[in-house]
Amino acid sequence: MLDFRSDTVTKPCNRMRKLMAEAPVGDDVYQDDPSVNDLEAWAADRHGFEAALFTASGTQANLLAILSHCERGDEYLCGQQAHNYKYEAGGAAVLGSVQPQPIENDKNGTLPFDKLAAAIKPEDLHFARTKLLSLENTIGGKVLPLEYLAKARQFVDQHNLLLHLDGARAYNAAVELRVDITEISKHFDSMTICLSKGLGAPVGSLLLGDTAFIARARRLRKMVGGGMRQAGILAVAGKMALTENVDRLAEDHSNARYLSEQLGAIPGFNTFIYPVQTNLVYADVADHIDIKAIANQLKEEGILFSPAHKCMRLVTHKDISREDIDTFLQRVESLVG
Numbered sequence: 451m452l453d454f455r456s457d458t459v460t461k462p463c464n465r466m467r468k469l470m471a472e473a474p475v476g477d478d479v480y481q482d483d484p485s486v487n488d489l490e491a492w493a494a495d496r497h498g499f500e501a502a503l504f505t506a507s508g509t510q511a512n513l514l515a516i517l518s519h520c521e522r523g524d525e526y527l528c529g530q531q532a533h534n535y536k537y538e539a540g541g542a543a544v545l546g547s548v549q550p551q552p553i554e555n556d557k558n559g560t561l562p563f564d565k566l567a568a569a570i571k572p573e574d575l576h577f578a579r580t581k582l583l584s585l586e587n588t589i590g591g592k593v594l595p596l597e598y599l600a601k602a603r604q605f606v607d608q609h610n611l612l613l614h615l616d617g618a619r620a621y622n623a624a625v626e627l628r629v630d631i632t633e634i635s636k637h638f639d640s641m642t643i644c645l646s647k648g649l650g651a652p653v654g655s656l657l658l659g660d661t662a663f664i665a666r667a668r669r670l671r672k673m674v675g676g677g678m679r680q681a682g683i684l685a686v687a688g689k690m691a692l693t694e695n696v697d698r699l700a701e702d703h704s705n706a707r708y709l710s711e712q713l714g715a716i717p718g719f720n721t722f723i724y725p726v727q728t729n730l731v732y733a734d735v736a737d738h739i740d741i742k743a744i745a746n747q748l749k750e751e752g753i754l755f756s757p758a759h760k761c762m763r764l765v766t767h768k769d770i771s772r773e774d775i776d777t778f779l780q781r782v783e784s785l786v787g
């Protein structure tokens with residue numbers, strides 16, 4: 451099975467499964483699980499925050515972040531393309547009565563400060579209270595420039611807002627920029643990290659922030675049913691993901707570049723308008739190619755990818771090798787040829 455649909459499809463390796471089998475555990479709702487406690491303490495320190503919380507998913511971590519920063523009737527500024535606006539079932543609005551104020555993302559994934567400033571509501575009883583700016587890095591595979599993050603910090607300080615990072619793939623950004631993760635994390639009041647994407651853990655995300663913020667998030671996590679018991683089995687996988695699987699993300703990025711170049715060389719596939727920065731590859735597909743039919747054919751052969759209307763997305767990860775990419779390219783070429 452070659453699965454290009456997402457980097458969430460990675461399976462835990464034997465070493466990770468062995469660590470999971472042997473993990474010391476306790477009841478994490480009582481904060482008695484040594485492996486969860488170790489992951490949270492280590493992750494807080496590693497990323498320059500006071501505290502951390504292990505969560506069931508990135509969606510849950512983003513929800514807890516927004517609800518811990520904001521109250522009912524507050525709003526958060528975010529991108530029109532933001533995961534926590536577009537792909538999280540409207541959780542902050544549904545469960546927290548916190549409204550999103552989306553801003554059109556620029557081509558490079560950033561949110562322009564003039565548009566953000568114009569969207570901040572004045573102190574007036576007509577308006578929701580603008581409380582938080584939420585950024586995402588990487589976004590659609592694009593890395594936000596470090597200078598932009600520094601300016602975002604200045605911007606929120608100037609406007610008395612808080613700054614959150616949806617860093618589901620923040621390590622892809624750090625690896626691509628060849629900087630330590632703290633060069634990204636240092637600008638933010640809070641941050642999430644997905645352990646179950648390219649980093650290769652089976653389940654889980656982290657939420658990072660100050661002690662009082664994480665205490666509020668821990669209460670909310672219980673409220674939404676996310677208090678897990680012997681979660682150490684998952685936490686040891688998450689710690690291994692963060693300590694052993696970061697550097698190899700560079701391989702996923704070079705594989706993605708290779709895939710984009712080679713796919714772009716097949717007539718009818720335009721990848722050049724979507725320069726690859728990390729592990730996400732996009733292509734526009736010419737009218738005469740039925741990409742959904744190709745996806746269906748390849749699915750029967752055990753090769754999976756996500757087709758859309760006249761375009762496609764492919765994701766590289768630790769369970770996709772250079773040879774797998776060649777296999778995929780050969781099959782596509784023969785089906786269109």
Ligand SMILES: *Cc1c(COP(=O)(O)O)cnc(C)c1O
Nearest residue numbers: 507508509510533586616618644
């Ligand atoms: C995947 C993802 C999430 C959510 O993670 P889940 O663990 O699937 O809930 C949040 N933000 C971004 C940018 C993501 O890519």
